[in-house]
């Protein structure tokens with residue numbers, strides 16, 4: 039027992055948690071006592087004895103759990119073992135519950151954890167749809183309803199979509215570029231463990247007096263600065279989730295820039311790598327802004343600062359500028375990795391090089407640059423400087439161009455291919471093209487100011503969000519999980535169940551989200567618990583479809599869990615793909631490669647006899663492989 | 676393929692144009708916005724048709740036979756095509772942008788003899804002041820004359836709210852500490868609803884008001900019957916607000932311990 043307590047792990051983590059909480063609590067009480075204040079301050083925006091422990095307890099846990107052991111030992115000048123790989127690899131399920139530094143274990147931890155939060159976010163959504171199935175108040179009170187849509191959005195964005203992409207890339211990206219691991223494995227593990235902490239803080243806000251944070255995921259001031267305690271949970275949770283994102287993005291950037299296998303120049307990187315490079319540039323540049331915005335709200339609440347208090351010289355609208363300066367790029371943080379996944383899958387299953395590879399990569403970079411110049415399109419009716427609207431409209435509309443290039447190039451990839459649709463991954467990739475196009479079109483409509491003036495803050499926006507995030511991001515996530523499932527688990531999932539899941543999801547998505555456009559344009563505002571009776575029928579259809587959509591996700595879970603344990607062995611390369619991760623065993627060995635592969639050509643050289651992407655270690659070393667030039671062949675007509 | 680795109684595009688446009696997307700219109704600002712929506716729907720129909728037809732065509736034509744393990748043609752791209760599908764969308768969106776700008780200018784033109792009405796938003800009710808007529812006050816019901824431009828000066832007392840009458844197509848946030856306005860020219864008599872479109876707290880769902888658009892005579896008659904004036908607590912700017920607050924406290928002998936007013 040004593041040994042168990044000294045070892046990093048759950049026991050020491052629990053002790054750290056308690057000590058961290060006690061430290062924060064004690065600090066607050068002591069400082070208040072010294073200052074002659076009431077020991078407990080329980081105004082709704084106060085509660086320092088709750089919010090300070092909320093910050094210190096997670097750090098206590100992380101210390102105890104072992105997240106900082108190595109760094110501290112190193113900083114203190116104590117002997118460290120640079121080649122200590124005890125935290126690498128997973129030999130039993132227990133290794134997934136440790137501070138593991140293996141990128142493949144971390145990738146799996148990410149995906150499983152985020153899918154868990156996907157379930158929670160989904161249940162919150164279904165509760166809302168139950169309330170909205172009929173006009174009038176049925177199940178939840180208005181105050182609870184506001185908490186539901188706020189937590190739903192926050193869980194989906196910060197704990198599912200953003201991190202699940204980080205998880206998938208964590209697993210496959212080092213393999214794809216021929217690296218033995220990520221650049222900073224310990225930072226990588228820390229990034230992961232920050233995530234469940236953020237999740238618990240968000241969900242924990244339901245227990246706060248006054249209920250969960252309920253100012254929307256946008257948390258506009260001054261609604262948020264005056265909201266009950268739950269809002270502070272949001273402010274703090276975002277810091278942990280944001281820190282996790284930033285650390286991972288830095289890790290990806292350094293890994294991609296410095297750890298590519300010999301021969302992999304920029305134009306030989308698979309598009310998934312390009313996509314994560316672009317996403318990481320957005321994350322490190324933009325995420326500090328949402329962290330800052332939430333700190334400002336937090337300080338307004340806790341310390342009585344007046345950033346957003348107009349009576350004391352604060353500026354209400356500046357919150358929105360800072361928030362959207364992150365949150366517009368964030369929508370591309372939630373989409374670019376998916377673009378990368380789709381390029382991999384379509385090329386593999388159409389047995390053809392990605393059409394216009396270089397333009398595809400440049401389009402990603404174009405989106406990154408433009409992303410920083412469009413934030414205020416969320417504020418066309420917010421009362422900001424009116425001169426800013428037209429320039430922002432132009433950049434917003436222009437961002438549809440690189441997005442369009444991607445769609446057309448995927449279609450171009452299909453032409454003259456050999457399209458295989460036996461894989462559920464490919465089905466989701468194809469369906470993604472269509473549904474995402476609808477979301478892109480509604481985005482352009484929203485970008486046109488006169489239309490936005492009418493439909494802003496209505497169900498039309500809700501429809502747009504869900505077409506791009508469910509029909510877009512989530513479809514790519516499903517595609518990615520199906521595609522790399524055999525690599526990650528070494529086993530094959532059941533394609534028949536995959537098809538059920540696919541068709542249920544596609545039909546459910548369209549039935550649930552298409553009518554939202556109509557009721558929104560006709561006058562139903564968003565974020566309401568009740569609505570005019572004329573919208574009753576459409577809402578009933580939406581709710582029924584949403585429940586069906588939710589139910590069919592159980593098929594997915596069943597398929598994943600059962601196939602992971604009992605599925606037939608997948609083999610190394612079930613999709614006959616070219617990229618490097620498919621040339622190693624499934625699942626890959628602990629250090630990925632016995633010998634670092636040598637990259638000799640583009641990643642998608644399907645159809646060119648003798649062309650190779652990489653030569654794996656141990657293969658005929660000396661033999662010269664002909665360099666394949668990325669040629670521009672005109673399509674035979 | 677081109678034919679299929681045209682047919683599908685036309686069919687979609689025709690079907691989609693049958694709907695009255697934004698519902699009933701009751702302001703002169705509505706017509707250009709509704710037309711703009713129709714134009715956008717037609718353009719979108721063709722873009723969507725291109726994507727659907729291309730995908731469907733490829734799937735029919737180049738689907739692999741079971742067991743076929745060969746690869747597709749090694750085509751890496753086509754510079755001409757890539758330039759085309761970069762330039763044409765640029766032209767389309769810039770066209771839409773210019774069009775939007777023109778419509779925006781059009782709907783935001785203000786008239787010299789427009790009627791000014793103050794709309795006060797607070798959790799969770801709308802009230803209205805008529806500064807041109809003795810600052811008369813109406814709670815929960817907005818009366819405006821038909822066929823005369825109205826400029827609503829929006830003022831939020833606590834958090835952000837948003838002024839929206841769907842039939843007028845115009846929406847603008849009311850922001851604490853900031854003067855914003857919405858310009859509308861109602862052109863159809865009737866009773867409508869003013870909806871708060873920005874999340875403002877627990878009562879957001881029910882934060883509505885009635886809007887009555889009526890003839891000039893009826894409007895004048897209604898206004899002359901109103902007696903209450905806008906309470907000082909709803910006054911306009913931040914300075915006026917602070918002044919009024921100080922005055923109220925002075926009258927009530929100051930709030931204990933506030934330090935704002937000495938005994």
Ligand code: HEM
Pocket residue numbers: 256369370372373415416434435437438441477478479480481482484485486490493494495499502503506507510511
């Ligand atoms: C063609 C590209 C796109 C354009 C032109 C576009 C445009 C817009 C505009 C103008 C709004 C503001 C609507 C309003 O509040 O009045 C909006 C909202 C939103 N968009 Fe997009 N969008 C595009 C693609 C995307 C993508 C790819 C995503 C995410 C994957 C996304 C996610 C969102 C979200 C989450 C909101 C709502 C934010 C909120 O108010 O809570 N959009 N979009």
Ligand SMILES: [Cu+2]
Pocket residue numbers: 365366369412413415416
């Ligand atoms: Cu945006």
Ligand SMILES: [Cu+2]
Pocket residue numbers: 836837871872873874875876878879880882
């Ligand atoms: Cu409201």
